[in-house]
Amino acid sequence: MNIENHGACARRIEADLTDSSSRPIVSFPAGGLADPATWGASKAEDATADSSKLSTSEMQLKDGSRVAVVGGGPAGSLFSYFLLRTLSMSGVHVTLDIFEPRLFTHSGPSGCNHCGGVVSESLVQILAMEGINLPAEVVQRGIDSYQMHMDVGQVQISTPLMEKRIAAVYRGNGPRNAPPRMGAGFDRHLLDMAVMVGANWRHQLVSGVEKSGDGWRIGCAGGEGGTYDLLVVASGINSALLPILDEAVIGYRPPTSLRTFIAEFHMGKSVIEANLGSSMHVFLLDIPGLQFAALIPKGEYVSLCMLGDRIDDRMIETFLGSPEVRECFPKGHVPQNVCHCLASINVGPAQRPYGDRFVFIGDSAVARLYKDGIGSAYRTAKAAAATCSLQGISASAFRAGYQPTCRSLTRDNAIGRFIFAVCHLIQKLRFSRRGVLRMVEKEQSIPGKHPRMSSILWDVFTGSAPYTSVLLRTLHPAFLVSLLWNLFVANLPGAASTSREVHPT
Ligand SMILES: Cc1cc2nc3c(=O)[nH]c(=O)nc-3n(C[C@H](O)[C@H](O)[C@H](O)COP(=O)(O)OP(=O)(O)OC[C@H]3O[C@@H](n4cnc5c(N)ncnc54)[C@H](O)[C@@H]3O)c2cc1C
Structure with a gap:
């Protein structure tokens, strides 16, 4: 497999969101920002923070409030969906703008959010209970079993519930060179749902954020984004915006991350059916530095995801050359020159992911270790939206309403x-x-x-x-x-x- 270009591909992903036209147009003078102690600070610090100077009603969303959501991946779209739904039930009408430069209609890395695309059993059920059903054109395949491959043999593990509840999806419009698909991918489906309940989708890249009075001024590539009462950052972990916020925004420290490798192999539906079936294939191989690797069948393609401490060309070659992997491909032949990229995955929580009038959600804040990142995007989005609509948008409101969700994810990750x-x-x-x-x-x-x-x-x-x-x-x-x-x-x-x-x- 020709993988020498994957570094270039990773840079291209960054470039998608950070081309030269998107240099920050808003500067962040350290002194021009609020006191660092207000940002997701401790309880004692909260007491002295900006919120103490403002009445509770000033730290609430009300009719006419303006909310900026940076990023329209699962976290940003689900947050917007939940917030607008809850507020409308209480008769509060806000303006909510989602800044998301991707259309999710291009094939290849520029149109997707770099992920294995496995939506866990529990999340499929939870989303259905929320009224979010995944349509047939979004679900590429229902996964009914896992095939565990080791050098000592392989075994199939069927779903304990005997139902096809795990969904394999594309986050965008499929791999590079794939024929355009009818219908939306997973991320576009959620984004469209948020728009349906009243969100405005602004097809713009946010290049900077600055405190402005009691709110925020958003800077966008090619122009001013506007001013807002609440800033919600859902830009994931692969965004060039996080280091900017790290430098400029007071106390926030981005999550720690690990590099991963993703590739898409075109095999055709019938060959996939014959070789892989509707199983996700998981490999427990003794390759130094490799944490986890899986092949996920989807429509005409099979996605490969590898996570490890040091993913490099050698490890990828060793993995793809192993007999356990080769026997998943017809005649043991692994296709070459395929759509692939290196992306980061969240492996440690952000510090101070909230404060007066701002909150970080999804991968920009905390995610479940190695698994179900979309599920944690859902959890953080829902907790943050509930806090904003029921408790307010101050640091102390987020401490009471939002932090327990982040803390419980972080504790579970330690296990x-x-x-x-x-x-x-x-x-x-x-x-x-x-x-x-x-x-x-x-x-x-x-x-x-x-x-x-x-x-x-x-x-x-x-x-x-x-x-x-x-x-x-x-x-x-x-x-x-x-x-x-x-x-x-x-x-x-x-x-x-x-x-x-x-x-x-
Ligand atoms: C190799 C790999 C495999 C994975 N497999 C799975 C899996 O099978 N199942 C699973 O549940 N999770 C998986 N994950 C994790 C999952 O991808 C993430 O946890 C999830 O996407 C987080 O959602 P999010 O909305 O927080 O961020 P993202 O999905 O990253 O979305 C962020 C959005 O913000 C936008 N954005 C970024 N910067 C800006 C900016 N400056 N201005 C405006 N918009 C911006 C981006 O375009 C993007 O749409 C995997 C991750 C990796 C790396």
């Missing part, structure tokens, strides 16, 4: 880190891979058997349940006894897995 360290150990130790494989095979082959290991792996791979719940289930005595037994039996001399062992060529 997630431990779980991934254990998964990493399993990846490294052949005897443990054999034990895990045997346990899953037994569970999947005996109907009615409680699939303890399968459901744990399912939730780790899909992000369908909090990491805390996954950890608690691993501590169940029945799980531990069964694991020990399977480790023992699978490693007895002459023990054979029911699935074929893959031997390196």
